[in-house]
Amino acid sequence: MLMSRLPRFAALAAALAIGAGAHALAAEPGVTADSIRIGTFGALTGPGYLYGKLPMNGVEVVLDEVNAAGGIHGRKLQLVREDDRCDAASAIAAIQKLVHQDQVFALIGGGCSNATFAAREAIETAKIPTLIFASVHDGITVPPAPNIYSTALTSSIESEAQVLFAQQQGAKRIAMISMKDAWGRARYAPLMEILKAKGIALVADEELSPDANDATAQVLRLKATNADAVIMVLYPKPAAVYIRDAQKLGFKPLNIGQSGIADPAAFEEQVGVPGATASFRTISQVKFTPEDPAMDKWRKLVETKFPGDRLSVYNLFGIGSAQVLVEALKRAGSDLTREKLQAAFATIKGFNTDVHPGPVTCSQSDHRCHKSPAWLAKDPGGPIRVLAVTTIEN
Amino acid sequence: MLLFSYLLMSGVTTGALYGLVALGFVVVNKATGVINFAQGEFFMFTGFIAWMLHVQLGINYLVTFAFAVAFGFALGCLTDRIAFRPIAKSDVVSLVLATVGIAFILKGLARTIWGGKADYLAFPPITSPDPIMVGSIMVIPQQLAVLAGTAVILLLFVAFFRFTRAGKMMQATADNARAARLVGIRTDRIYTLAFGIGAAIAAAAAVLTAPLTLLYPDIGFAFFLKGFAAAVLGGLSSLPGAVLGGMIVGIAESMAGGYIHSSVMELSPFIVIMAVLVLRPSGLLGPAKTRRV
Numbered sequence: 001m002l003m004s005r006l007p008r009f010a011a012l013a014a015a016l017a018i019g020a021g022a023h024a025l026a027a028e029p030g031v032t033a034d035s036i037r038i039g040t041f042g043a044l045t046g047p048g049y050l051y052g053k054l055p056m057n058g059v060e061v062v063l064d065e066v067n068a069a070g071g072i073h074g075r076k077l078q079l080v081r082e083d084d085r086c087d088a089a090s091a092i093a094a095i096q097k098l099v100h101q102d103q104v105f106a107l108i109g110g111g112c113s114n115a116t117f118a119a120r121e122a123i124e125t126a127k128i129p130t131l132i133f134a135s136v137h138d139g140i141t142v143p144p145a146p147n148i149y150s151t152a153l154t155s156s157i158e159s160e161a162q163v164l165f166a167q168q169q170g171a172k173r174i175a176m177i178s179m180k181d182a183w184g185r186a187r188y189a190p191l192m193e194i195l196k197a198k199g200i201a202l203v204a205d206e207e208l209s210p211d212a213n214d215a216t217a218q219v220l221r222l223k224a225t226n227a228d229a230v231i232m233v234l235y236p237k238p239a240a241v242y243i244r245d246a247q248k249l250g251f252k253p254l255n256i257g258q259s260g261i262a263d264p265a266a267f268e269e270q271v272g273v274p275g276a277t278a279s280f281r282t283i284s285q286v287k288f289t290p291e292d293p294a295m296d297k298w299r300k301l302v303e304t305k306f307p308g309d310r311l312s313v314y315n316l317f318g319i320g321s322a323q324v325l326v327e328a329l330k331r332a333g334s335d336l337t338r339e340k341l342q343a344a345f346a347t348i349k350g351f352n353t354d355v356h357p358g359p360v361t362c363s364q365s366d367h368r369c370h371k372s373p374a375w376l377a378k379d380p381g382g383p384i385r386v387l388a389v390t391t392i393e394n
Numbered sequence: 395m396l397l398f399s400y401l402l403m404s405g406v407t408t409g410a411l412y413g414l415v416a417l418g419f420v421v422v423n424k425a426t427g428v429i430n431f432a433q434g435e436f437f438m439f440t441g442f443i444a445w446m447l448h449v450q451l452g453i454n455y456l457v458t459f460a461f462a463v464a465f466g467f468a469l470g471c472l473t474d475r476i477a478f479r480p481i482a483k484s485d486v487v488s489l490v491l492a493t494v495g496i497a498f499i500l501k502g503l504a505r506t507i508w509g510g511k512a513d514y515l516a517f518p519p520i521t522s523p524d525p526i527m528v529g530s531i532m533v534i535p536q537q538l539a540v541l542a543g544t545a546v547i548l549l550l551f552v553a554f555f556r557f558t559r560a561g562k563m564m565q566a567t568a569d570n571a572r573a574a575r576l577v578g579i580r581t582d583r584i585y586t587l588a589f590g591i592g593a594a595i596a597a598a599a600a601v602l603t604a605p606l607t608l609l610y611p612d613i614g615f616a617f618f619l620k621g622f623a624a625a626v627l628g629g630l631s632s633l634p635g636a637v638l639g640g641m642i643v644g645i646a647e648s649m650a651g652g653y654i655h656s657s658v659m660e661l662s663p664f665i666v667i668m669a670v671l672v673l674r675p676s677g678l679l680g681p682a683k684t685r686r687v
Binding site for chain 1: 397400401403404407408411505506514516517518519524525534603606607608610611612613615616647648650651652655656657659660
């Protein structure tokens, strides 16, 4: 009798054990025995799609590759996209939807800085492990929120790199042209602090509206100071207007951009005046240009999955960031919890991705994991070249 | 002197474009009494249409110009028929809100069609980018093209009102819509025509502006703001006032940016406008205010 009941007891015990296990997994949102749901947010439409949709596409091909190799600890990765339209209110709504409605386990995303900065509180409150792939606003990672890490360069890191680069290129008369919207101010303030710390006085400090269609006045004022380097704190649109007008008025300093204009090929097209971008240099978060043979594998994957797209540096932002996320998920182990993933981020030290110019290093006290901007140049009509990598120590 | 000439040319060119946008406002306002908040989006949308024709399909610039203006006219007429005419007898607030709705629809459409394909679309220059000297004044050929285009549009406009039956009926409707109806003028058709012409002017401004700037779905608002400011400055019902207002806004921006600081560029035209409106509330060329006794 007892013997005949044993298999039933065993079956019951097994069922309870599975049920308990399932309950434990169910308690961790977005995680099942065979899947992990990851949320991503950023602009899918509008001009900001460069920093949203394109990195997301990069993330997706990395996740596909991981899934094709069996997933992480047996779990396949699913990506859920949400459009924040580069807008603060929409970014907060996107986070709420991903966390509460889609029940994602972790987030990777953040395109437009102001939108992501506005969403910081919602992310922090949700205690969801988050990796930022493109937003550069200092306030997103400083002071560090326990659950937010970033593989994007921050404004102050880029600002310091711009000043260092000008000095390395022998500039003696440095000027600046900047936008004074929230994005521009987030860069302008640290730039002024860095210049002050280095004892550098700007020979001109000009302002250009994000909607400007003419920069004649600014160019003439800059030209009058004989500036030999101009630090550009501009989006691509006003930057293109400035470069066009500078060319027209015969003003040819070293023009130093930042990751807001991270694709020199696209920028050359936008400027549309032959030769105008010859002295333009810009920061990239990644070491390689899309045309680099080292990126062949990723080009093929991106262009196959998203027909009609050409590999862009913004895809590479997502690829590098996703590789860091995957590494952290592996380190968090098979008994996955948000706390473990968060702790795993802090253990990433000297980690080399396929795209970043230097090793990625995070810590408990500093969640800015990427501090090695690469400098890009594009000869008119020629290929994009990586000129140098600047490593910021602090 | 050289600095002054550069700034003046820059201001006049930008001002001419603001004037064209303002002209669109005035045409609709004169006929319907409504401020068309979709004017900036007409500008944006037709600019994208021109980009498709010229850049993607490789159609000649002048042909593109004509197509874009025709498309703008049709878009304006359609706007009147679907958004304005059905509620034409409503109060002014409802009518204005209808134009706001159209603005959002056009922006949404543009984001859907063009927003995910590139961030800022470049329209190639139609002239040589190298400057030329006219006496001691340095001029960019593209600026001359814009000025010439603006002048031609203004002349056509004057001719339309002076020599065509439709233009005269439009003026009659603007002066007194009830009287116009009594003499048999189909004022509803005049309203359609006003929206069509307003959007066609926006299209012309967009195609002239496109080689000087970059196109993106939010570009309409910036031009709406400056064009509206120019229209208010000139007097909301005055066609020459719109152009004069545009010129003043453009030149004020340029001069303030060059001689004071670039940080006051955006502010300067509005300071001028405030000063003018305090002294002359109906605008520079608007009708003098009458007082009933």
